[in-house]
Amino acid sequence: MKYKSWSRTFVIAAVVFFFAFPLTAQEGRTEITKWQYGKSGAVSLTYDDGSINQFRVAVPLMDNLGFPATFFIITGQIPGSQYHGTFIGRPTKAIIEETASVPTSKENFFERASAIAFLGYEGTATYHTQAGETYDEGKDFAKAYRIIDDAYAKVRAGAFKPAVAHEASANQENRITWDELGTLARRGYEFASHTVTHPRVAALDDANLAYELEKSRQEILDHLGFKHTFSVECPYGTEDPRGVAYALERYQVARNHMPDPFVDDLDRASATDPALSTKEYVRWQRGPLTKTSMELIKSWVDTVAAHDNIWLVLVSHGVDGIGWESKTHQEIKEYLQYMKSKEDRLWIATFQDVTKYMRERAHGDVRSYRDGDALSVVLRDNLTEASYDLPLTLKTYVPHGWHTVEVRQGARTTRAQVTLDQGQGYVLYQAVPNAEVVRLFPNPSPKP
16 A cells, blocks of 8 residues: 655644643543444445345345445446456467367466366356366365366367357346446445456466456446445455455455455454454454354344454345345345344444445544634544545544534534543544544534
8 A cells, every 4th residue: 555644734733733722631532433433343235246136125125224235246247348258368279279288287277277168168167167166275286177178178079069149138137237236326335346257266367367357347437436446356255365466456455355454354264253353353254145044143243243343244145046045035134124223333334435444544643632712633544545535433522511512624514412421521523534624613613
C-alpha cells in the first residue's frame, strides 16, 4: 500500500490549539470505535457464483430486514458480457500434437491445464477442474499431470464430441442481467469478481490467470463502476499463493486470504476457535451448507455477538435447489431473522465495507483540541488508494453539562445524544477521514 505524510502546517496548528485550550483527562478524548456505529462485531453475507435464486429469493429476504450483501459473480456467464472463456497462448493444435511425445510435467502443466477446456470439445473442462483440484491440494502433483495426459490422449483418440455453440439467448430466464445488477448495486448491494469462468486458478499459467482476473474486473468496471472493483474471490476458496498474489495485485481484498498483520484470518476449513485469537480482528469464514444445522449457524452469530473483535463472513451458494449446497428460503429467513434480533451488537455490512473500516481504523489517527466553545476533532489516515472513502465512527467524551451535541464536518451537520459512561458523557458520530475538521458544539450551539 502507498502512504502519505501529515501536513506539517496542520500538525503545528493542532498542537498550538491543544496546549492553548487544554482538556481534562476525559473531556475531548476521542477514539475510533472498533466497529462501525460502536457495534461489538461484524457480519458479512456473501454469495458465490450468481445463481438466479440468490437474487429472486434471497435478496427479497434481505431487503425485508434491511441487510446488504456481497455477491461474487462469474462475469462471463452474464448475458451481454464482452469477455468470455478463452485460451491465451500458442495454437491449441500445436499443444495437442506436442502431448503425443512430451509427457506433462511441471514445465508444461500450467499451459496444458489452461488450454484443455478450450480445445473445442465437450467434456474436456472437467479435466481442468480435476487436475486443478489435485494440484491445489499440493500433495500429488504427479497425479495432476496424469489427469492432463489422460485428457489429451483422449482428445488425440477422438473420444470427445465437438462442442456445440449454444445460442446466447438460451436459458436467459435463469440468469441475472447487468441491468438488474445495476439496480441492486444502487440499492447498496456489492458485486465482486469471481473471475470470468470460475477456473481452478492454481492450474492456470500466468497469461490465463491474468485474463481471468483482469477481464472480470474490467467487465464489472464497465457495467457497475469503480466501487465494485474492490473485492475478489478466486473460485473454490483456493489459497494457492501464486493465484492469491495475482488477485491482490488487481483487487484491494480477496476473500481467499487477508494478509493484514492485525487480522487473524480463519478460512472455512479452519477448526480454530476465533474467541482464542489475541489479534485486533478475526476474519472468520463459515459456510452454511445443505446439512449445516440451524443451531450451528446461530451459534456462529452468538460467538460474534459475545466478543468484540470477530468478523463473521458467511459464504453461501445455492438457494432453493439452484446452486451448490443449497439452503431453503425458510432456513435463510430463519438465520437472517436471528441476526436481526442481535442487531444492537452486530454490524451487518458488505464485504468491502468491513474491510475498508478495519484498514482505515488501523491506519488512522485522531486528535482532539478545545476550540473556543467547541471541541475540534481531526481524523486522518495514510491510505492513498481512492477506494478508501468509508466514514468511521468516532467516540468523543464531552464536557459536563452537554446533553446533545451538534456535529459539523464541512457542509454536513448532524446531532448526537450524549450517553453517560460512569458519569462521563460521550457521543458517537460519523466522520470522513482526510476531510474537514470535525467540530462539536453543545446544543443549542453558539451562533456562528
